[in-house]
Amino acid sequence: MAVVAASAFAVALLAIALEFGHRTKVALVGAAIVVVVGGLEVETAIESVDWATLGLLVGMMIIVGLTEPTGVFSYLALQVARLSGGLPFRLIVLLALMTGVLSAFLDNLTAILLVVPISLQLSRLLELPVVPLVLVQVMASNIGGTATLIGDPPNIMIGTHVEQLSFLDFIITLGPVAALTLLVMTVLLYAFYRRSLRPSPDARERIAELDPGAQLKRERLLPILIVLGGTIVGFFLHAPLHVEPVVVAMTGATVMLLVAGRELEWALERVEWGTIFFFLGLFVMVGALEERGVIGRLADGMADITGGSKTAEALVVLWGAAAGSALVDNIPFTAAMIPVVDELHADGFDDATWWALALGACFGGNATLIAAAANVAAVSALARSGTRITFPQFLAIGLPVTVVSLVIATAYLLAFQL
Numbered sequence: 001m002a003v004v005a006a007s008a009f010a011v012a013l014l015a016i017a018l019e020f021g022h023r024t025k026v027a028l029v030g031a032a033i034v035v036v037v038g039g040l041e042v043e044t045a046i047e048s049v050d051w052a053t054l055g056l057l058v059g060m061m062i063i064v065g066l067t068e069p070t071g072v073f074s075y076l077a078l079q080v081a082r083l084s085g086g087l088p089f090r091l092i093v094l095l096a097l098m099t100g101v102l103s104a105f106l107d108n109l110t111a112i113l114l115v116v117p118i119s120l121q122l123s124r125l126l127e128l129p130v131v132p133l134v135l136v137q138v139m140a141s142n143i144g145g146t147a148t149l150i151g152d153p154p155n156i157m158i159g160t161h162v163e164q165l166s167f168l169d170f171i172i173t174l175g176p177v178a179a180l181t182l183l184v185m186t187v188l189l190y191a192f193y194r195r196s197l198r199p200s201p202d203a204r205e206r207i208a209e210l211d212p213g214a215q216l217k218r219e220r221l222l223p224i225l226i227v228l229g230g231t232i233v234g235f236f237l238h239a240p241l242h243v244e245p246v247v248v249a250m251t252g253a254t255v256m257l258l259v260a261g262r263e264l265e266w267a268l269e270r271v272e273w274g275t276i277f278f279f280l281g282l283f284v285m286v287g288a289l290e291e292r293g294v295i296g297r298l299a300d301g302m303a304d305i306t307g308g309s310k311t312a313e314a315l316v317v318l319w320g321a322a323a324g325s326a327l328v329d330n331i332p333f334t335a336a337m338i339p340v341v342d343e344l345h346a347d348g349f350d351d352a353t354w355w356a357l358a359l360g361a362c363f364g365g366n367a368t369l370i371a372a373a374a375n376v377a378a379v380s381a382l383a384r385s386g387t388r389i390t391f392p393q394f395l396a397i398g399l400p401v402t403v404v405s406l407v408i409a410t411a412y413l414l415a416f417q418l
Contacts, residue, residue, distance in 0.1 A: 048287025065270020
């Protein structure tokens with residue numbers, strides 16, 4: 001049965017990487033196969049699902065979905081445009097900063113869905129090529145999402161799995177390296193694209209005509225923002241209050257439902273159920289790998305390669321997670337790696353390897369077009385607007401950004417964690 005579990009997972013990863021079918025369908029088919037053929041009992045399959053991760057995702061999706069109609073996110077984006085004054089370098093820096101911060105406190109996929117339409121608008125307004133603006137936002141979303149427990153799906157999975165790591169731990173440990181990497185990435189991308197970023201002569205006049213305040217819907221705006229802010233504060237305080245992040249998210253979603261004045265069905269439509277069921281299928285397949293001893297053998301093999309050195313293990317996890325995420329997608333790769341790291345440190349807790357996994361998976365999400373859900377969402381939005389980014393085009397930007405990011409992460413881990 002170990003062969004069946006490993007084969008089902010490997011084929012599912014290959015199908016996702018090569019886009020043979022929708023990733024949610026692939027994950028559910030793989031999960032069904034391992035259960036039907038006896039690779040995992042139904043009760044064990046249910047226990048394998050990380051319900052805390054799913055609850056956290058659903059809660060945040062509802063909160064963001066109910067906040068979006070207020071226009072506050074469009075308001076922020078247009079304010080950024082006005083602050084730039086039509087100057088390319090300032091525009092790139094502000095776009096990256098806004099996207100990175102939104103990604104850290106909402107999640108990077110949601111942030112991309114919110115900001116890409118603004119880039120399309122700015123591109124038309126300033127007569128700038130849209131691809132550089134969107135790629136800066138994609139890279140910023142994956143790097144910014146690295147900074148918090150709720151910013152990127154790999155961090156959500158790690159944070160809900162490892163009870164010793166709090167929301168504040170993520171920000172204190174990963175926030176500085178994410179901020180530094182975001183700064184370096186922004187400067188590098190501007191240097192690469194600077195010749196094509198030449199706004200039209202009357203760009204400043206057009207920017208000055210923008211009215212961010214017109215985007216705001218005043219009805220229920222204040223209570224919605226209070227709930228959003230309260231939820232974020234709740235994440236900061238969840239550890240001293242002994243409240244799990246999923247409880248914070250679901251409580252925030254429940255209160256938001258009460259104050260937003262929307263029908264329950266409308267709010268539930270804001271949830272990306274395809275993503276939720278994708279996670280569910282992954283958890284079942286990974287549960288089969290763990291149940292049949294595949295994960296244990298992988299961990300033993302990694303321990304043999306590194307000779308038991310904690311430093312070597314962390315660096316192998318960092319670069320290996322980035323490579324795996326680039327080839328497959330950082331969500332399924334993280335799902336497979338979490339039990340491996342558990343096995344590596346079965347004799348005691350070591351947070352450095354968890355930070356290495358988070359950094360590798362999140363930074364690796366920038367490497368290829370399929371490495372992160374935010375990448376796929378951004379490229380799809382561009383395609384709908386009539387602009388296409390090919391796999392090689394994305395790779396030409398994403399791979400150098402990823403390598404530079406990993407070099408920074410390696411230095412950071414060696415200096416402060418290992």
